[in-house]
Every structure is written in C-alpha cells, then in structure tokens.
Amino acid sequence: MRLSRYFLPVLKENPAEAQIVSHRLMLRAGMIKQQAAGIYSWLPMGFKVLKNIERIVHEEQIRAGHIPLLMPTLQPADLWRESGRYDDYGQEMLRIKDRHERDMLYGPTNEEMITDIFRSHVSSYKDLPLTLYHIQWKFRDEVRPRFGVMRGREFLMKDGYNFDVDKPSALHAYNRHMVSYLRTYERMGLTAIPMRADSGPIGGDDTHEFLVLASTGESEVFYDDRVTALKLGDRAIDYDDRDQVAAVCKEFTTLYARTDETHDESVFAGVPEENRKVGRGIEVGQIFYFGTKYSEPMGATVQTAEGTQVPVEMGSHGIGVSRLLGAIIEASHDDKGIIWPEGVTPFHCGIVNLKQGDAEADAACDKIYAALTAVGLEPLYDDTNERAGGKFATMDLIGLPWRITVGPRGLKNGVVELTSRRTGESEELSPEAAVAKVVEIYAAHR
Amino acid sequence: MRLSRYFLPVLKENPAEAQIVSHRLMLRAGMIKQQAAGIYSWLPMGFKVLKNIERIVHEEQIRAGHIPLLMPTLQPADLWRESGRYDDYGQEMLRIKDRHERDMLYGPTNEEMITDIFRSHVSSYKDLPLTLYHIQWKFRDEVRPRFGVMRGREFLMKDGYNFDVDKPSALHAYNRHMVSYLRTYERMGLTAIPMRADSGPIGGDDTHEFLVLASTGESEVFYDDRVTALKLGDRAIDYDDRDQVAAVCKEFTTLYARTDETHDESVFAGVPEENRKVGRGIEVGQIFYFGTKYSEPMGATVQTAEGTQVPVEMGSHGIGVSRLLGAIIEASHDDKGIIWPEGVTPFHCGIVNLKQGDAEADAACDKIYAALTAVGLEPLYDDTNERAGGKFATMDLIGLPWRITVGPRGLKNGVVELTSRRTGESEELSPEAAVAKVVEIYAAHR
Numbered sequence: 034m035r036l037s038r039y040f041l042p043v044l045k046e047n048p049a050e051a052q053i054v055s056h057r058l059m060l061r062a063g064m065i066k067q068q069a070a071g072i073y074s075w076l077p078m079g080f081k082v083l084k085n086i087e088r089i090v091h092e093e094q095i096r097a098g099h100i101p102l103l104m105p106t107l108q109p110a111d112l113w114r115e116s117g118r119y120d121d122y123g124q125e126m127l128r129i130k131d132r133h134e135r136d137m138l139y140g141p142t143n144e145e146m147i148t149d150i151f152r153s154h155v156s157s158y159k160d161l162p163l164t165l166y167h168i169q170w171k172f173r174d175e176v177r178p179r180f181g182v183m184r185g186r187e188f189l190m191k192d193g194y195n196f197d198v199d200k201p202s203a204l205h206a207y208n209r210h211m212v213s214y215l216r217t218y219e220r221m222g223l224t225a226i227p228m229r230a231d232s233g234p235i236g237g238d239d240t241h242e243f244l245v246l247a248s249t250g251e252s253e254v255f256y257d258d259r260v261t262a263l264k265l266g267d268r269a270i271d272y273d274d275r276d277q278v279a280a281v282c283k284e285f286t287t288l289y290a291r292t293d294e295t296h297d298e299s300v301f302a303g304v305p306e307e308n309r310k311v312g313r314g315i316e317v318g319q320i321f322y323f324g325t326k327y328s329e330p331m332g333a334t335v336q337t338a339e340g341t342q343v344p345v346e347m348g349s350h351g352i353g354v355s356r357l358l359g360a361i362i363e364a365s366h367d368d369k370g371i372i373w374p375e376g377v378t379p380f381h382c383g384i385v386n387l388k389q390g391d392a393e394a395d396a397a398c399d400k401i402y403a404a405l406t407a408v409g410l411e412p413l414y415d416d417t418n419e420r421a422g423g424k425f426a427t428m429d430l431i432g433l434p435w436r437i438t439v440g441p442r443g444l445k446n447g448v449v450e451l452t453s454r455r456t457g458e459s460e461e462l463s464p465e466a467a468v469a470k471v472v473e474i475y476a477a478h479r
Numbered sequence: 480m481r482l483s484r485y486f487l488p489v490l491k492e493n494p495a496e497a498q499i500v501s502h503r504l505m506l507r508a509g510m511i512k513q514q515a516a517g518i519y520s521w522l523p524m525g526f527k528v529l530k531n532i533e534r535i536v537h538e539e540q541i542r543a544g545h546i547p548l549l550m551p552t553l554q555p556a557d558l559w560r561e562s563g564r565y566d567d568y569g570q571e572m573l574r575i576k577d578r579h580e581r582d583m584l585y586g587p588t589n590e591e592m593i594t595d596i597f598r599s600h601v602s603s604y605k606d607l608p609l610t611l612y613h614i615q616w617k618f619r620d621e622v623r624p625r626f627g628v629m630r631g632r633e634f635l636m637k638d639g640y641n642f643d644v645d646k647p648s649a650l651h652a653y654n655r656h657m658v659s660y661l662r663t664y665e666r667m668g669l670t671a672i673p674m675r676a677d678s679g680p681i682g683g684d685d686t687h688e689f690l691v692l693a694s695t696g697e698s699e700v701f702y703d704d705r706v707t708a709l710k711l712g713d714r715a716i717d718y719d720d721r722d723q724v725a726a727v728c729k730e731f732t733t734l735y736a737r738t739d740e741t742h743d744e745s746v747f748a749g750v751p752e753e754n755r756k757v758g759r760g761i762e763v764g765q766i767f768y769f770g771t772k773y774s775e776p777m778g779a780t781v782q783t784a785e786g787t788q789v790p791v792e793m794g795s796h797g798i799g800v801s802r803l804l805g806a807i808i809e810a811s812h813d814d815k816g817i818i819w820p821e822g823v824t825p826f827h828c829g830i831v832n833l834k835q836g837d838a839e840a841d842a843a844c845d846k847i848y849a850a851l852t853a854v855g856l857e858p859l860y861d862d863t864n865e866r867a868g869g870k871f872a873t874m875d876l877i878g879l880p881w882r883i884t885v886g887p888r889g890l891k892n893g894v895v896e897l898t899s900r901r902t903g904e905s906e907e908l909s910p911e912a913a914v915a916k917v918v919e920i921y922a923a924h925r
Contacts (some may be wrong), residue, residue: 170552
C-alpha cells in the first residue's frame with residue numbers, strides 16, 4: 034500500500050480520553066474511532082490487525098479439529114428462558130423489542146443457541162465428538178465502558194462449544210482447547226498464562242483464564258515466574274492424542290498461577306520465594322467445562338453405544354479477539370509507539386523514501402515495493418512529501434516491525450537501511466539483500 | 480474434510496416453511512438454521528460459502544483501490560438525527576435503548592457514520608479521492624421476512640462510500656464501482672445486469688441496481704436480451720483510467736434494461752421485438768451517486784486546490800453478501816440440488832468411496848485426498864458407511880461441482896470416475912489424471 038492512497042489518520046496529540054497506553058496508541062495510530070461509549074469503528078489499519086488476529090484464531094481452531102460456523106448477533110429471548118439465564122443475566126444484557134414486540138437480545142455469548150443447533154440435528158454418540166465455534170460480534174452493556182477496545186460494549190469474540198458423550202471426552206476437549214489457545218497466543222507474540230479461575234455466569238467445574246501480564250491488567254495475579262518461560266514452540270501436536278494433549282496441559286498448569294478469585298496464600302507460600310510474583314494481568318481467553326448445565330434443561334441428549342439417552346457433556350471456550358489488539362499493544366510498545374509482533378502486524382515492512390521525487394530514490398522504492406509484493410508480503414510505502422523526521426515518527430508510532438529506508442546518499446553506495454522497530458538497530462544492505470532478509474524473517478511466521 | 484468428522488446435517492424431507500428453491504435447498508443441504516423470523520445461523524457449509532463470497536467481494540474492492548474498514552453494528556441515534564433520517568426511517572429501523580436510556584439503533588446502512596468518520600479526519604482535496612467500505616451485519620426489521628436469506632432481517636452487506644472533490648470525480652467513482660461489481664458477480668458465476676433504478680430512502684440522482692434473472696425475483700424487469708451475453712471476461716481494467724472505466728459502463732448500460740420502477744414502455748418499444756424480454760430479477764447490489772446529500776447537513780467539507788471549502792461529493796454502493804447465496808442457488812440448481820459455481824463452492828471436489836473399509840479403495844481415496852489438499856484445494860471425502868446411492872444423493876444435494884468416485888471394480892482397471900455436477904457427465908481416468916484435471920479446472924478460478 035502506498036501511504037498517499039491509504040487512509041491512516043494519525044494524531045499528533047495524545048487524546049485526552051485515553052487512560053491506558055493501548056487505547057492512546059490505537060487512537061494516535063489511526064486504528065479506531067469511538068462512535069458511542071464502548072463502540073468503535075475499526076479504521077483501515079486497525080481492521081487489518083483485527084483480521085490478522087481473527088485469521089490466526091481460525092487457523093488454530095481448524096488445526097485442532099474444531100468446525101467454524103456463524104450464529105447471528107441477535108437472539109430470541111425464549112432460548113434464554115429455557116436455560117433460565119434470561120432473568121439471571123443483569124443489565125449487561127442488551128434487551129431489544131422488535132416491531133412485533135417480540136423479546137430479543139444482542140447475544141453476549143451463545144451457549145443456548147449452540148445447544149439449540151445441536152439438539153435440532155444430533156442425536157447419536159456416532160456424531161461425536163463435535164466442537165463448533167464462531168467468531169462473531171457480541172454486546173455487553175457495561176456500566177462504564179473504558180480502556181478502548183479492552184473493555185468495549187460491542188466486541189469481537191471467538192466462542193467455541195464442545196459436545197461429547199462422556200466426561201473424559203469432554204475433558205479432552207477442554208485440554209485440546211487449552212493447547213490450541215496456547216499456540217494461538219504464541220503466534221501473536223504473546224505470553225498468555227493459563228490460570229485457574231472462577232466460573233462466573235457461565236457456570237461449571239473446571240475453568241482456566243489466559244492472562245497476559247501487564248501493569249494495566251484488570252486482575253491481580255499471583256504466579257511462579259518460571260511459568261513465563263514455558264513455550265509450546267514448534268512441537269507437533271496430535272490433537273486426537275489424549276495423553277499428549279493432557280501432558281502439555283499439565284506442563285503449563287503445574288506451576289502456581291492464579292487470579293485473585295482463586296488465589297490461595299497457603300499454597301502460594303510453597304513457591305520458592307525468588308519465584309513468587311504478584312502482578313496484574315489482562316484476560317484474553319477463558320475455557321470452561323460445565324458438563325450438562327445447558328444440555329439438561331434444554332433437552333440436548335444423545336444415544337450412547339449402549340442405547341441409553343444421556344444429556345450431552347459440554348464446555349465453552351472463548352478468546353477475546355478485539356480485546357487482543359489492546360493486550361498486544363500493552364505488552365509490546367515503547368515511548369515512540371506500538372511494536373507489532375510479526376505474526377499480527379498490519380503491514381510487513383515500511384518503506385521510507387527520504388527524498389520523494391528523486392528519480393533514483395523513487396525507482397529504488399518502487400523496486401523494493403514490487404519485490405516484497407511479488408512474494409506475497411504487504412509493504413507500506415511512505416511516498417508522501419513529508420520530511421524524513423515526520424516519516425520516521427509515523428513509522429515508529431504505527432509500529433511495523435521492519436523498515437527499509439531509501440535515500441540518494443545510500444543509493445550512491447548501493448545500500449539502503451534495514452531497521453528493526455523492536456531493537457532500533459539498523460544495518461546497511463543492498464536493496465536486494467534487505468528484501469531477502471525481510472522475506473526470510475516472515476518465512477518463519479507463515 | 481472427512482465427512483465423518485464434519486457437521487453437515489442434511490435433511491431428507493422438504494421443509495414445509497420454504498417457499499422458494501434456494502431456501503429449501505439451503506435448509507436441506509444443512510447450510511442454515513432459522514433462529515428467529517429472518518434471523519439465521521450459518522451452519523458450517525453455509526458459512527464456508529458465505530466466506531467465499533465475502534472474500535471475492537473484498538478482493539475486487541481492493542483491486543479497484545477501495546479501502547476496507549469496519550464500522551460497528553450499533554449506532555448512536557444522534558448521528559441519524561443530524562442527517563434527518565432518524566425520524567424519516569420507518570419501522571424497519573430497529574431502535575434500541577441501552578441501560579442508560581440512550582437511543583441507539585442497529586445500523587441498516589452507514590451513510591451517516593462514514594460521513595462522521597470522514598469529517599473527523601479529512602479536510603483537504605489532497606486526501607481525495609477516497610473510497611472506504613466495510614462488510615458488516617445489518618438489520619432491517621421487515622414486517623414479513625421470507626425466502627430464507629434472500630429477505631432476512633439480519634443480513635450481511637458490503638457497503639462502500641466514495642468521497643470526491645467534484646462531480647466528475649464522484650461519477651468516476653460510481654463507474655469504478657459498477658465495473659468492480661460486474662467482475663465480482665462474474666467471479667461468482669452470476670450474470671447480474673445493471674439496471675437503471677429508483678433511489679429510494681438513500682436518495683440521489685444516479686443509481687443502478689444489479690439484477691440476477693430468476694423466476695422467483697421480487698422485481699419485474701424489462702430488458703433487451705442481448706444484455707445477458709455481455710461479459711467482462713479477463714480484460715485488464717485500469718481503475719484509474721476514467722475513459723476506460725466509463726467505456727465499460729457504457730457497454731453494459733446501453734442496451735435497454737430496467738426494473739418496473741423506471742420502466743418506460745415507449746423506449747422499450749424501440750427494442751427489436753425478438754430481443755424484448757419481460758422477466759423477474761433478484762437484486763444483488765445497487766450503486767448510488769448522491770452528491771452532497773449527507774456531506775452538506777453533516778458538515779463534511781474539504782478545501783479545494785483553489786482554497787475554497789466545499790461539501791464533499793459522495794456516493795454509496797452496496798452488495799448483498801448473504802443474499803447472494805440465495806441468488807446463486809436460484810440461478811444454479813436442478814431437481815437434485817444445488818450446483819455451485821467453481822468460484823464459490825464450499826469444497827472443490829467430492830470424493831465418494833463406494834466401499835468404505837475396502838483396503839484398496841480406502842488407500843486410493845486417502846491418496847486423492849492428500850494430492851488435492853497438497854495443492855491447496857479442499858476436498859470433501861465421504862468416508863462414511865452410507866450406501867453408494869445415499870452418498871451420491873448427498874453429493875448432488877450439496878452441489879460440489881466435481882466428484883471423484885472410487886470403487887474396487889474401477890481400481891482393478893486402474894481408474895476412478897470424475898463427474899461434473901453441472902452436466903452429469905462422467906469420465907474414467909487414472910486417479911492421478913483425475914486429480915490433475917480438477918487442479919487444472921480450479922487454476923482458472925484463483
């Protein structure tokens with residue numbers, strides 16, 4: 034994309050309404066615009082990151098054998114009356130009457146609807162295991178929406194639901210979700226720690242939250258800091274292998290890591306003192322096993338191999354897709370702006386032309402642009418007449434991980450500059466070598 | 480995808496509530512489930528087609544130089560009070576009060592919000608031309624939702640908005656949209672005819688609707704049937720070339736083609752009698768030029784090169800993304816089921832194993848599956864124990880354009896059967912040749 038043809042309304046001033054760094058940087062980098070309290074438009078660059086995050090979530094869910102579908106944003110109230118949650122859910126549920134005065138609601142979550150889909154179409158253990166998920170906009174009418182997309186009212190969430198014939202199978206589904214989530218977050222450059230949590234209004238026995246450590250997090254967290262060194266890395270996972278998947282979960286949940294809701298001081302005391310840490314965390318996902326909490330009242334039963342009818346065993350599993358943008362920025366920025374991890378960056382590489390209109394510099398930029406585009410990478414080429422300092426400030430603010438700087442002086446020596454946003458380090462390379470290096474870096478993120 | 484691990488709840492019976500063939504077939508093929516009047520869940524196979532259509536729309540909009548973003552589903556009523564449409568819009572607008580009793584609405588379209596985004600960030604002709612679009616769920620509270628996704632209440636639409644400094648530039652944007660829409664529909668296997676139309680509640684001077692001919696269409700259409708032979712084909716379009724783009728529009732809009740709203744019997748009489756056709760059509764898109772209708776009341780002005788302030792020239796342009804599924808099926812089916820065009824098919828090729836459990840047949844199917852997957856195609860492999868007749872009926876119903884049938888008898892002679900869903904014709908080929916032919920067919924649709 035050429036910046037002269039793009040819509041990237043960066044702000045020079047710090048917006049007064051933003052209390053936390055991710056909100057401030059998303060506004061300043063022209064990623065979002067507030068349309069009402071807690072309701073945002075995603076401007077082009079924000080939308081690109083949102084789609085990248087959504088794509089990674091889809092890819093890892095599909096890899097785990099889960100099947101995407103899409104439920105609507107509006108739901109009939111009657112479904113929620115069946116589970117009993119229509120009255121239980123408080124003012125956070127946005128209740129709507131349509132023109133025929135029918136009670137509707139803007140879905141805050143989808144346990145009831147997915148159970149309805151299941152009971153309409155599945156009746157035998159032979160069709161199990163089954164995990165269905167979607168990525169759809171939700172609404173929770175928070176009293177005081179704040180922190181930008183971190184605590185918005187209209188937000189994008191991935192929510193998935195497993196259906197299994199018995200508890201061991203449902204617990205395997207739970208574990209499968211935990212592992213697929215670990216990989217999802219790692220691909221986004223995040224360390225998200227699974228912590229034993231409280232089940233809240235979803236209900237259930239087993240639940241873990243995934244927390245990204247950040248001083249602005251809403252939850253107090255207590256953990257053994259060796260947990261932050263655990264990585265899934267490139268290891269091959271067979272999601273059908275119950276033992277392997279359970280072993281990974283054990284590896285990631287054995288060290289102490291809990292939120293204030295489940296914190297137990299006496300157990301925490303057993304962590305070696307030098308590893309005992311108290312901090313804050315941003316919740317970016319949660320998994321639940323809740324058995325027959327919804328299947329029983331809603332009559333979602335299956336026939337077992339023995340011929341008996343049992344309510345299906347379920348769990349639900351969520352990732353806060355839009356909130357992840359905020360979490361990633363909270364975890365990855367400096368005083369100049371955002372530092373995107375390669376996995377989610379809106380553009381792979383910036384190209385800064387130090388002297389727009391100089392025939393040689395223009396030609397070199399065009400060639401680098403074409404070479405990156407030809408291999409499927411997306412550069413953002415600042416082809417405007419802005420002075421160099423302004424171009425660098427914008428590139429630093431919007432946080433593309435790599436930048437190629439092209440100027441007449443360097444070109445005389447046959448070089449351009451390749452700069453890492455994260456380290457600030459630059460090296461002089463031929464244009465071809467700079468392109469080759471960027472291509473190589475991203476080959477590891479496909 | 481292996482059918483044994485998928486969720487494809489096909490129905491044997493014709494559902495009573497479906498009055499038109501696309502609705503019936505989408506229900507029978509397990510693509511959608513109604514959750515409330517005019518509100519649907521997109522089951523996995525329906526969701527796949529929806530995503531394919533969305534992807535084509537995105538690709539062609541980006542090719543035309545238009546920039547994607549995403550506006551929220553809910554909007555504050557105040558924006559609509561500025562344009563005067565809050566009171567004008569009738570009961571089709573779903574009005575909502577949040578917990579603080581603020582007036583909100585579920586967006587039926589986005590002229591006001593995009594104008595708000597524009598005026599907040601753009602003030603100079605130097606930032607023009609600019610076309611922003613999004614693909615987002617909309618809600619129109621129809622009195623009698625019917626015909627499945629063809630006239631739903633919650634529906635997915637692409638709506639784009641151009642901002643230009645003067646009328647000639649805005650009319651070029653109009654033309655650019657027309658051409659990009661023609662290519663979009665062609666890629667979906669549709670003949671969609673641009674017809675001069677009425678502007679309705681959006682307002683404006685110039686507007687064309689795109690109509691797909693189908694006996695179930697809601698509009699009566701009058702046309703010179705030579706218009707149906709026009710094809711854009713592979714011709715290269717330079718979307719910045721005003722003359723070229725205008726010439727394409729002229730080519731596609733010169734022959735008589737109008738809806739009942741704008742039909743003029745006296746002009747129609749001039750069409751040669753053998754070409755004069757009256758039929759019905761399904762509207763799948765509409766483009767509008769409306770000048771300063773929104774920019775003026777909402778104060779969206781830009782400075783011109785001469786230094787004066789003028790309200791920006793605008794137009795809006797929509798494609799009914801979810802409705803297109805219905806339109807495609809109305810235009811492409813037979814008495815056995817759907818016939819997907821290659822451009823949008825949920826799976827590229829079916830694989831039917833005539834004798835599941837036969838070691839040789841299973842191995843041959845696995846090999847074909849792996850070969851198609853390796854080149855990025857997605858087969859649907861019916862690996863169930865259903866009898867052959869049932870497998871064929873399902874494949875015909877769900878309408879994958881190509882099917883490879885594998886059985887022990889054929890394998891003895893080293894052949895499998897490759898069948899076209901559209902023509903019903905089969906040929907015997909080696910498994911390798913069958914795979915190669917499918918790969919070749921889809922190479923033309925990348």
